[in-house]
Amino acid sequence: MQKQGNSNHTSEDLYLLTLVEKAKTGDKESMNEILQLFEEDILKLIKFIPMPREDANQALITEFLSLILEEPKKN
Secondary structure (H helix, E strand, O other): OOOOOOOOOOHHHHHHHHHHHHHHOOOHHHHHHHHHHOHHHHHHHHHHOOOOHHHHHHHHHHHHHHHHHOOOOOO
């Protein structure tokens, strides 16, 4: 488990974290940028979902965005 305040983040990590924070405030450009960053992975994964390609794509994107926008659970 990583410690809070870890300074070993790469610039790509920080960029993604910034995009996620903006997306959580409703910034549509940030959401689109996140989807573009993961587009190749999404296209690979939909091959393994047993439903029509467009439906699988939509389902995966919807679930992915809901995970990103989900607020962390407090203990």
